[in-house]
Amino acid sequence: MKKLKLIGPFKQLITMTGLPLKGALSDAQLVIIDDAGMLIEDGKIKTIGLFKNMAVDADNATTEITTLQGDHVCLPGFIDAHTHICFGGSRAKDYAMRNAGKTYLEIAKAGGGIWDTVTQTRKASTEELIKKTIKRSKQHLKNGVTTLEVKSGYGLSVSEELKMLRAIKTTNAQTPLDLVPTCLAAHMKPKDFLGTNTAYLEEISSTLFPILKEENLSHRIDAFIEESAFSKEEIRPYFKKAKEMDFDITVHADQFSTDGSAVAVEFGALSADHLEASTDKEIELLSKSNVIATALPGASIGLGCAFTPARKLLDAGCSVAIASDHNPGSAPMGDLLTQAAILQTFEKLSNAEVLAGITYRAAAALNLTDRGQLKEGLLADFILFHTNDYNEILYNQGSFKPCMVFKNGALIFDKHKTH
16 A cells, blocks of 8 residues: 655645636735645645644554755646757757857758758667657756657658657656657658648648557647748648647747737647737737647747747736747757746746746646646646745746656655755
């Protein structure tokens, strides 16, 4: 018989419960339990209450009690709902050239751009991709991320996309955090595909989609709707096929032009990600839908461009998630908390809006209902910060990291025991 686990006391436990999924949030809406304890059974939260009372009531024969020393703030584990961490090579030269004033076309002509990563990823073996993805996943874990979305999209052929998604699936089995795989075969038409955009999308949807189902490699289909990638007209049949096969839809939308958000709404996508170019028209459209608007401040920092208009989106009634977009080209940092804190200062977001964006609203963007909040019956995914005030976390703009990370009730990272 497995023992129950009782952990505490937490100076503050921020539940992220009782908050609306959509719209602006104030810090006064946060549910904060002082001197709290958490009782865990089979990886899920059984009870949250006052630790000293729970400790007195606990049966030592059936309950393992962990008493924390010092002050700790407890939050749900962070959820990064948009990354591209499965890739080969590096684009450090692209970054230097871009900051030296080179244009996208100049960088591409010099051998850079997405196609460079495609080339390097194709050269990499499955084992190499697994090793690199594990390493990057562990860094996210140390930063408090317990659920991590990972896209394909650097293979851009049936066989190479399968290689990536199989590598992601294997990585998920070898790391303690949860990886959520997404098929982004519609990242761009590969240079070595001689047909049209439409022909490429038809090949992917007819050949790759059934294998994704057969091998359970991904239940999510993404596409980049942009002048340099695919038009809304080209992507509609692709998404229609995905919906018919019961895939969830997500969209790279409105990064440089504004067609993507309308397609996301049209197809009932879980999320529309980027939105840096969204105008009042797109914001109103999103606000009348259930599509999660996912801000990607890492791309804005990496490219030196405007941030997603998160303040306007929230005030219009949208649900805003925040993700790192960790990728080798436009968002190499891959630090969700730091990026969220930077977005907060530029978009004037409350602490509640930022924390919701990297916990329960991010969970909604991935269609996950078992995490993102701390309450009875949900996964015991939580992180601890060595402080007595949750405001210190974002105040330090990402330099203040979790001291402990728990996944399914198990301690998977302890800063004090890591050298």
